[in-house]
Structure formats: structure tokens, C-alpha cells
Amino acid sequence: MRRKHTIPTYLAFGWLAVSAFLAVFGSFLPVDSYQTIHGDFIDSPPFTSGHWFGVDSNGYDIFSGIVNGARLSIFVALVSVGIGGLIGSVLGITAAYYRGKFDTVVSTGFNVVLSVPNLVLALALVAVLATNVDINEAVPTWRRLTTLVISLTVVIIPILGRIARAATLAWSGREFVVAARSMGMRDRHIIVRHIVPNVLPALIAVGFLAVGVVIIAEASLSLLGVGIPDGASWGGMIARGRNDLEYNPHALYFPIIVLALTVISTNHIGDVLRGGLDRREGRL
Amino acid sequence: MRAAYYLQRSAQLLIVVFCVTFGCSLLLQLIPVSPAEILLPVGSPEERALLTSEIGLDRGPIGYYIKWLGEFVRGDFGDIYYSGGREAVSSRLAVAFPRSMWLMIYTQVLALAIAIPLGVWSAYRVGRRTDRVISNVLFALSSVPSFAIALVLVLLVGVRWQLLPTLDYQPYSSGIWEHFKHMIMPVVSLSVGLIASYTRLLRADMIATLREDYITMAASKGLSDRRILWRHAFRPSSVTLFTSAALNMGGLIGGAIVIETIFATYGVGFEVFAAISGRQYIALQSIVGLISIFYVLFNLIVDVAAGYVDPRTRDRRINA
Secondary structure (H helix, E strand, O other): OOOOOHHHHHHHHHHHHHHHHHHHHHHHHHOOOOOOOHHHHHOOOOOOOOOOOOOOOOOOOOOHHHHHHHHHHHHHHHHHHHHHHHHHHHHHHHHHOOOHHHHHHHHHHHHHHHOOOOOHHHHHHHHHHOOOOOOOOOHHHHHHHHHEEEEHHHHHHHHHHHHHHHHHHHHHOHHHHHHHHHOOOHHHHHHHHHHHHHHHHHHHHHHHHHHHHHHHHHHHHHHHHOOOOOOOOOHHHHHHHOOOOOOOOOOHHHHHHHHHHHHHHHHHHHHHHHHHHHHHHOOO | OHHHHHHHHHHHHHHHHHHHHHHHHHHHHHHOOOOHHHHHOOOOOHHHHHHHHOOEEEEEHHHHHHHHHHHHHHHOOEEEEEEEEEHHHHHHHHHHHHHHHHHHHHHHHHHHHHHHHOOOOHHOOOOHHOOOOOOOHHHHHHHHHHHHHHHHHHHHEEEEEEOOOOOOOOOOOOOOOHHHHHHHHHHHHHHHHHHHHHHHHHHHHHHHHHHOOOHHHHHOOOOHHHHHHHHHHHHOOOOHHHHHHHHHHHHHHHHOHHHHOOOOOHHHHHHHHHHHHHHOOOHHHHHHHHHHHHHHHHHHHHHHHHHHHHHHHHHHHHOO
């Protein structure tokens, strides 16, 4: 009766598979490094032979920028959602399972972080963590990358933590949990065997949405000049393309389109997964 | 009973404001360099020592926070330091705040004005082609980040067609059209995502409401569909919508950093960014404190207002 997989879902999975492929194998593909300067092709429009997506006013090939930018954009998104999701769900699940004071502290903590707009929080953390002892010395790229990931992780923790807490609250009152407890099962086992498998689907669904949030946040930070420098990510390319949008709009369009497609895909998959959950809950 | 509930809720929200500002001041202590050194790059050690004690950094984390809080409550948000002088944060905010306020109000009005009819209509036609088209288009739009829309607008409307100015803000006093001309693009780029999320919220709640018995009852009395939709179904369905709208207000006032930077609106979001990139940590702490107060305030207003919009939630909330 209901179609489980529709064409948009396949497209979304396909697009994410392509991006993931680029992220992992992008550097092995026969594509120039994104830092190669093609002096003869400066300002070439799209569909120039050899440069499908054109070349920007610095001589950087946009196609190779997109292929290579996937690596950092997706790496940053996956790592911060992964770590943030892990910390958030451990906090959320234990808080909701044990309740009491610990729960009050954790949920207040989530509320505190959530009351500051995402970008303000990430910006402030980047600013504080990336300050050198000698303030005039430039911060190395790897340190900017780590601070970026840490800041975005902090943004993700309460988003996923709250979901984990709410789902655990709903499940820990169920009969089978009460039964397990009355049989003398240890809390740790109940959580791992009975709570986590039930909470996980909701977390994965929201995790996909969180990946979209992080990709957008990373691009916003790049636009503000505190992201990964030198156009090494999609956001960095947008930031660079913004500088000559009057003469080279394609340097802006292509990374924007790629970024938007990725976020649409993650949001769509997150949505489909969540819809599936509602149906499962509905049948109970 | 209800008064006690709101009191408890206010206390909870106050705690949030305390934690946010205290966390901010702890972050300040985490910087490996003394803030005085950052704020006075060319000052002598005596001048720096004077500044450190003026800010209260020599009193330890707690002492510093108490001093800051005392001044903050009295409306002294600290100073912004630059080479050769200083400026009160409050005087900067006096300029920036109205800009963000207008931006936020226009964005919300535009988003709600489009989302409410769309949401009601697509819930009324649920499953039909119009509903599917509206839902899918909005879904795709909601995934496009606001800065992408802003940059495309700047490119097409501002640069190609030269219809609207791409930078700056004009107050009402320089003419209503001047004022709006500078607001259209930032407001549109901020609203697109909100329209999508508001429509989805309203549609979902409307669909649930339209299945209720009293709707069938109203229909069997022979009331017109239009009357049922707007008079009977809309009000109880709008609680989630308005909650979400109110919660967005705090974020729109301080969080529209990228949009305010792209269009040079220079509102509160831009002040946050300027404070961070200029390492004005005291200013940052005060502004973030203010933003969180707004968030908390709108939160409280939502709680109270939801009780009036849908009286059934009053008891539900108290019992919950």
C-alpha cells in the first residue's frame, strides 16, 4: 500500500553516495589539485573543454575545487555529528534513564547551549580556541580545523542529546524495561540491550538532519572568514566566489548548488527515516 | 496553581541566562593570553594593570563575573576598546538593535503571511497534487541555506538587474521606500527557510485537527469549508506554529550574522561578529547575555500565550 522507496529517496542516496565517494577517493581521481592555477583559462565560463565548470578569476578550476572540497566539507560534518552525537546521546540516555538531579543538570545544560544561536556559539568557540599565545602569529590550518570541529561538535551535542533524552524517556517506561529491571538485570545491560536499540533509529534520523546543519554552519563560518582557508571546502569556495560574483558568477553557483543538493539529500533521508519511525510507533 | 507554574518556569529560564553568561565569562578566562594584552596591544604594563582591575579580571573568575553581572543589570554593558579610545557597548547596540528588530519583525511577518495560507491550504488538500507540489517545493527550499539565497539575490537583483541596493541600511526617517528598499533582500533571504518550516508545522497540526470530531460536527451543521478552516481549525492548530515563530525571534535578532554581513545591515548579529573578530570579549559576553535574555523572554511569552490560544494546553502543561 505505501511505497517505501520513492525516486527522490533513491536520488538522495545516490547523491550522498557520490559525495561520499568524492570525499574518500577525491584525491586519487585524475583531477588536478584544487590549488593548481590554470593561467591560460582565467575567467573561463562553464563548459570550456577540460574545465567543465569553468575557472575562476584566480585560475582555480571549479570542478577540481568541488571534487576536492567534498573531503573537508563531509569530513567536518561527519566527525562533528559523530562525536557530538555520541556525547549527546550518552548524556541524554543516562539522564533520562536515571532521572533525578543528574537529569536536571543535563537538561539545563542542553537548554543553556540551545539558547545561544548556533552560529554565535560556534563563532565564539572558534575565536577563543584559535587564539594564539602570540596574538600576531597566524594559526596553523590543522589547528583551525580542530577548533572548527570542536565548536561544531558542541553545537550538535544538545541537538542530538535532547532527542536521545526524549526517546529514552518514552521507552524506559515500557513493560519490557520494567520486566528486565524486575528480573534483576543491571542498568548498564538494560541501557545497552533494550534502550539503545530502540533510541538509535530516532538518533540516526535526526543525525542526518544534523549533518545538513553542520555543512551549512561550516559554510557560514567560511563566509565570515573563520572557516577552513584557501577554498579547501565547499564553504571556502563560496566565500572565495563571493569576492568576484559580478564577473564570475559560476564560481559561486556551482559550490552553492552542490552544497544545497547535499543538504537537501541529508534532510530528505532524515525525513524519510523519521516518517518510518512514526509509522512504527503508530502500530504499537 | 498557574501562578506557581509560571514562577517556576521563570526561575528555570533565569538559571539559563545565568549559565549562559557565566559560561561566557569562563570562556574568557580560557584564552591563553591576558585579555588586557589583546585590548591594549600597545599599552604599557601599568595601563594594562589598570585595565585588568577596571574590568575586574584580577578578582578571579567568580569575582569577575559578579562585577560584570552587577554592571550588566544596571545597563552598563562594558566598553569596546580600540587603539586610541573606547566606546560603550550600549551606544553601539542602540544603533544596531533597532536594525535587527526591524529585520526580525519584517521577516516574521512575511514568513507568517505566506506560510499560514499555504499551510492551511495544503492541509485542506492533503494528498492531492497541490499539497504535494507545495510540500516538495518548500522542502527543497528549506534545505537551501539563507546565505545562498542572499548571494543569488545580490547577484541577480542587485548586480545584474540593478533593481535594489545591495548594501547598507536606511532608517525610516530617510523615507519609507528608502527604508524598505534596503530591507527587501535581507528579509526575503531570511524568510524562505522559515516559510518552509512554518508551513510544514501548520500543515501537520491542521491535518490532525481536521480529523477531530468537532470538525465533522461543524461540517454536518452545514458550515462552509472556509469558515471551518479559519474559525474552527486554524486556532487550535496554530500553537506549535506560533511557539516555533516566537522561539526563532531570539535567533533572528542575534543569529542573522551572515545575512547582516552580506547586506551590511550591521545589526546585533554583526556586532557579535565584530566583537568576536575584534576580540572584544567583554562586549561579546554582554551581547550574548542580551540575546539569551531575549530567547528566554520569548520562551516565557510563548508559554503564557499558548494558554490563551488553546486553553486545553493550560492544564496539559501544568500536569506535565
